[in-house]
Amino acid sequence: MSDHNSNDVLRRDPRAEWIARNRLHPLHGTVASSETAEVRGPSGLLRKNPHKVGFIGPNGIKRIDRLKGNAAATGKGRRSGAAKDVQLPLHKVENPDFYIVVVPDMVGGRLTAHDKDIIGQAHKLISGIDGNGAVLAVCFGQSKEEHFDTAGVDRLLLLDDESYEGYCPEQRLEALVQVESAYKPQFWLFPDSVNGGSDLGSRLAARIGERPAVQVWQADNQTVVCRGAGGTTDITRNTPRLLMLAEECADPIDETRHEAQSVTLDAAPVVVAQLRDRGQVAVDPNAISLAEAEFILSAGNGIHNWDQFHSAASVLGATEGASRVAVDDGFMPRFRQVGATGTWVTARIYLAVGISGAIQHMQGIGQCDKVIAINTDAGCDMVKRAALSVIGDSEAILGELIKLAEDFRAQQSAGGDRDAA
Amino acid sequence: MQPNQFKVDVASKLKIVSLVSVGKHPQSGRVRRSDQDSRAVELGLKLTGDNRSGESLTVLHAGDPREQSLRSYAGMGLKSVRVLQLDPSADAILPLGQHLLQCGADIVLTGVRAESGESSGMVPYQLAEKLGWPIVPRVANIVSVEGGVAEVLQALPRGQRRSVMVQLPFIASVDSAAPEARQSAFGPASRALMDIEVVSASVDMTRESWEEVPARKRPKRLKVVKAKTAAERFKAATAKSQGEGGKVMKNESAVEQAQAIFDLLKEEGVLR
Numbered sequence: 001m002s003d004h005n006s007n008d009v010l011r012r013d014p015r016a017e018w019i020a021r022n023r024l025h026p027l028h029g030t031v032a033s034s035e036t037a038e039v040r041g042p043s044g045l046l047r048k049n050p051h052k053v054g055f056i057g058p059n060g061i062k063r064i065d066r067l068k069g070n071a072a073a074t075g076k077g078r079r080s081g082a083a084k085d086v087q088l089p090l091h092k093v094e095n096p097d098f099y100i101v102v103v104p105d106m107v108g109g110r111l112t113a114h115d116k117d118i119i120g121q122a123h124k125l126i127s128g129i130d131g132n133g134a135v136l137a138v139c140f141g142q143s144k145e146e147h148f149d150t151a152g153v154d155r156l157l158l159l160d161d162e163s164y165e166g167y168c169p170e171q172r173l174e175a176l177v178q179v180e181s182a183y184k185p186q187f188w189l190f191p192d193s194v195n196g197g198s199d200l201g202s203r204l205a206a207r208i209g210e211r212p213a214v215q216v217w218q219a220d221n222q223t224v225v226c227r228g229a230g231g232t233t234d235i236t237r238n239t240p241r242l243l244m245l246a247e248e249c250a251d252p253i254d255e256t257r258h259e260a261q262s263v264t265l266d267a268a269p270v271v272v273a274q275l276r277d278r279g280q281v282a283v284d285p286n287a288i289s290l291a292e293a294e295f296i297l298s299a300g301n302g303i304h305n306w307d308q309f310h311s312a313a314s315v316l317g318a319t320e321g322a323s324r325v326a327v328d329d330g331f332m333p334r335f336r337q338v339g340a341t342g343t344w345v346t347a348r349i350y351l352a353v354g355i356s357g358a359i360q361h362m363q364g365i366g367q368c369d370k371v372i373a374i375n376t377d378a379g380c381d382m383v384k385r386a387a388l389s390v391i392g393d394s395e396a397i398l399g400e401l402i403k404l405a406e407d408f409r410a411q412q413s414a415g416g417d418r419d420a421a
Numbered sequence: 422m423q424p425n426q427f428k429v430d431v432a433s434k435l436k437i438v439s440l441v442s443v444g445k446h447p448q449s450g451r452v453r454r455s456d457q458d459s460r461a462v463e464l465g466l467k468l469t470g471d472n473r474s475g476e477s478l479t480v481l482h483a484g485d486p487r488e489q490s491l492r493s494y495a496g497m498g499l500k501s502v503r504v505l506q507l508d509p510s511a512d513a514i515l516p517l518g519q520h521l522l523q524c525g526a527d528i529v530l531t532g533v534r535a536e537s538g539e540s541s542g543m544v545p546y547q548l549a550e551k552l553g554w555p556i557v558p559r560v561a562n563i564v565s566v567e568g569g570v571a572e573v574l575q576a577l578p579r580g581q582r583r584s585v586m587v588q589l590p591f592i593a594s595v596d597s598a599a600p601e602a603r604q605s606a607f608g609p610a611s612r613a614l615m616d617i618e619v620v621s622a623s624v625d626m627t628r629e630s631w632e633e634v635p636a637r638k639r640p641k642r643l644k645v646v647k648a649k650t651a652a653e654r655f656k657a658a659t660a661k662s663q664g665e666g667g668k669v670m671k672n673e674s675a676v677e678q679a680q681a682i683f684d685l686l687k688e689e690g691v692l693r
Binding site: 067108167170194195198199202203205206207211212213214215217227228229230231232233234235236237238248251274275276277278279280281282283287288289292293294295316317318348349351370371372374378383386387388389390391392393396397398399400401403404405408 | 445447450534535536537538539540541542543546547549550555556557558559572574575577578579580581582583584585586587588591627630631632633634635636637639642650652667668669670671675676678679680681682683685686687689690691692693
């Protein structure tokens with residue numbers, strides 16, 4: 001009888017309960033961790049004990065991790081960026097059945113955003129065709145690109161001989177004709193850009209007798225939509241073998257890593273070029289509009305010697321820019337202002353002297369590739385954004401830079417005279 | 422890049438042909454002289470010595486001779502416009518190539534892209550391939566023609582120019598960076614002669630299957646944030662664009678610092 005009762009009656013241990021309530025009790029851990037099984041309520045719902053969520057922090061304060069283990073990624077400092085580098089899954093193509101050839105522009109030796117869109121388009125075309133397809137990128141000239149793999153290049157044909165340097169469309173065309181006969185690509189994709197993609201694509205189309213689709217902004221295996229009549233009409237037509245694609249035609253590859261296996265080409269015959277490249281001619285950098293200038297020397301509040309700044313810009317051959325403060329103080333004209341209220345620049349190199357980097361200014365230089373900062377404050381936003389930061393007095397550094405540039409120009413003109421003689 | 426700086430020693434013998442097409446105003450859609458083609462005519466007029474007779478400049482059009490926009494080319498000071506009459510839907514490459522060979526052109530100027538039709542910009546390339554002549558794309562100016570070699574300034578992106586030497590005869594497509602075309606005057610335009618030659622050309626069959634509609638607005642690319650947690654989404658929405666953390670030179674002397682900047686500028690190829 002008493003045995004039977006003892007099973008029914010719920011015996012409470014007030015001391016254990018007290019320890020369980022008191023999280024500062026030395027035995028609290030042993031009591032709390034004893035119940036690990038999930039608790040179901042009378043209606044079958046999972047009951048969570050809110051007192052057991054989280055953990056006790058170093059100061060005895062309860063901490064709840066609501067980031068589900070992602071807290072490390074939001075940590076501050078520069079280290080977090082490196083820690084977040086995850087290895088993307090490798091996309092392998094062995095013995096491809098067909099190729100899609102992409103000829104990127106490689107402005108400044110690197111893949112442009114336009115090039116990456118087109119590689120993404122190539123993968124979209126491959127996914128619509130049965131069989132193993134590989135994207136073959138044909139790149140001319142010296143390459144500084146390090147991320148062909150994450151851009152989506154399966155095979156890489158790098159033609160960086162001397163004969164492909166400079167402006168040599170005829171030589172490049174000859175190499176592409178070789179690629180055509182060696183790989184018989186399913187599609188040829190070119191960026192429809194002023195950086196040479198449209199020129200090379202048109203040359204190849206004329207040579208192999210293909211009628212290209214230009215200014216394509218939507219493409220699949222059956223039909224393409226391209227702009228016609230100077231961009232005022234949309235033409236829907238069957239997909240030809242050679243496409244010249246507009247910007248943002250497809251999304252770039254971002255979830256896979258590719259092999260970027262290098263392949264070689266039997267040496268293309270050296271053609272006798274009818275066009276002879278005489279190199280770029282000097283243009284007045286300040287005649288180029290700020291929005292499209294390639295190299296900008298920009299001045300901010302940290303500049304005191306304005307004559308020196310102007311002479312630095314002229315000897316470096318840079319277009320002049322300025323921050324809002326420099327313009328407001330009357331040192332530079334308003335149309336030279338870079339930033340949210342001024343011009344949004346697209347320079348490849350942006351050399352910021354004495355600009356600490358207000359957010360409006362940083363928005364204006366958002367599209368710049370490389371930023372170089374000269375500043376006295378090592379903690380400013382411009383230094384965080386810059387690829388190379390130099391901490392010191394801007395006047396001394398600009399003075400040294402002018403000397404170096406003048407030496408370089410003197411050497412150049414001496415070399416030019418020797419060539420002429 | 423002064424307009425009247427070029428030297429032409431054989432201008433009397435030099436034969437320049439400007440190919441023109443029917444333009445279309447980008448906003449109103451009205452028929453007009455095409456912007457780049459009129460720049461090509463302007464360049465041709467300047468090369469032939471600007472003597473108003475335009476004797477060694479032929480302005481050539483393949484299509485309908487009754488087209489009104491041809492008159493606005495003529496209004497730039499031409500005595501006549503040569504028209505190869507054919508159906509506007511026909512393929513003009515073959516008759517154009519034959520005509521260029523017959524008239525012995527030295528320099529053929531075209532626009533980069535037409536403002537009507539397919540506007541693929543392939544005409545100069547196909548002509549060059551057919552005739553075996555070199556093509557110089559996106560020309561901003563022709564500096565000089567001496568001894569059968571022309572020095573041409575090519576327009577590059579970001580306002581840059583490249584100098585290219587090319588043998589005559591050649592084809593050049595004229596960029597929008599070329600000198601602006603002069604005004605078209607109504608009187609000379611109505612007086613100009615239409616020199617018509619009827620040619621036969623095959624109809625472009627491929628184009629008949631195409632579907633042409635007014636251009637749709639292209640959808641803007643959305644910024645897709647592939648964040649898994651609220652904190653990542655918040656960070657993506659608010660974070661300033663910051664580099665991965667570049668090189669910082671703090672304690673070096675000014676000489677070393679300037680050298681580092683100079684080396685980077687040289688490596689990137691902006692010091693020319």
